[in-house]
Amino acid sequence: MTDVKSGNNPLFLREEELRQSIELLFFAYRDFTAGPDAILKQYNFGRAHHRVIHFVGRNQGMTVSELLDILRITKQSLSRVLSTLIDRGYIEQRPGQRDRRQRLLFLTEKGQQLEQQVSQVQRELVAKAFREAGGDAVAGYRKVLAGLIDEKDRDKALGRIERR
Amino acid sequence: MTDVKSGNNPLFLREEELRQSIELLFFAYRDFTAGPDAILKQYNFGRAHHRVIHFVGRNQGMTVSELLDILRITKQSLSRVLSTLIDRGYIEQRPGQRDRRQRLLFLTEKGQQLEQQVSQVQRELVAKAFREAGGDAVAGYRKVLAGLIDEKDRDKALGRIERR
C-alpha cells in the first residue's frame, strides 16, 4: 500500500511518519485547549487570560518580566489581559521586597478558584489519556515533547516546569 | 522535597505530574510553531495560511467543507485566508466531477514549494526530537497524543492522519 507511493525510496516512510506526528500534535493541541476555552468564555476570558492565570498560579509571586519571557508576547499585549484580570479581582500585585520596582503577581482567592476549575478539566483530559496509554507511553510523551522545546532555552523551560 | 508540599496526600504527586505534562505541551507547541511562523511571515502569511497549505497539501482535491471541519473555524474565517492564497497563486480550485457544486482544493506548483519549505523545518525539528528520544518514546508520544484527541471524532481524525 505504502509501496505504491514510496516506490523504493527509503526516506518516504520516515517523512510520512513525521508528517503524521506533526498532524497528531495539531489535533491533540486543538482539543487540549478546547475545554478551558469553553469555560473561560463564560467569564469573557480567552486563551490569553488562561495562560496568565495558569502561570501565575504555578508561580505565585512571579515578576511581570518573567511572565513575559514565558509567554513570548510583548508587554503591551500582556498589559491588557493582565489589567483586566487585576480589575476584575483575579490577580493582585504586590511590590517586591528586595526590589520595589517589581510588581509581583499573585492569584487572589477568586483567581485560585478559577484556576482550579479550569485546570481540573484539563488535568482530567490528560489523566484519561495517560491512563489509557500507560506509564511507558507517558515517559515517551514527555521525552519527545521536551525535545521539541527550543534547545536554547530548553533547560530554562524544563527548570520552570520542575522546580516545585 | 516534594514531601514538604505533598505531606501525606497521595494525590499530590499525581496532580503535580499532570500539571507538569500540561505545561510541557504548552512549551513544546509554542516552539513547534515558531519555525513555520517565521518563514511564513516573510510571505505575509500567518499560522492560518500555514494550516490551510498543510492540509490541502496532504489532501489534494479536498472539499472546502472537509477543510472547515478539520480546522474548526467558520467559513467566513477561512474565506479570507483561502481567497488570499488563491489570489496569490498558492492554491487553485477546480469544480468537482461528481458534484459540480464543490470547489476542490489543490496546491499549485508554487503552493507545493512553499508547503515543502515550511514543512521541512518542522519535520527536521520533530525528527531531531525523535532521534534523541528513541523509538519507544515516539510510540508513547503518539499514543498519548491520540488519547488527547476528542473521543467523539478521534477515529475520524486518526483516519485522516493515516489514510495515505
Added chain:
DNA sequence: AATATATGTCAACATGACTGACGTAAAATC
C-alpha cells in the same frame, strides 16, 4: 417543483497579537 446542500459574500464586531514612543520610580553604577 420544492427542498437541501456546497460554497461564497457582505457587514459588523471581538480578541489578542504587534510597533514605537514616552513616563516614572527604583536600583545600580560611575
Added chain:
DNA sequence: GATTTTACGTCAGTCATGTTGACATATATT
C-alpha cells in the same frame, strides 16, 4: 551625588484571525 539602567506602565494605532447573522447562487436530491 549624578547618571544610567532596569522594571513596569501606558498611549495610540495597526493587523491577523476569529466570531455571528443574513443572504445569494448553483447544483443535487427528493
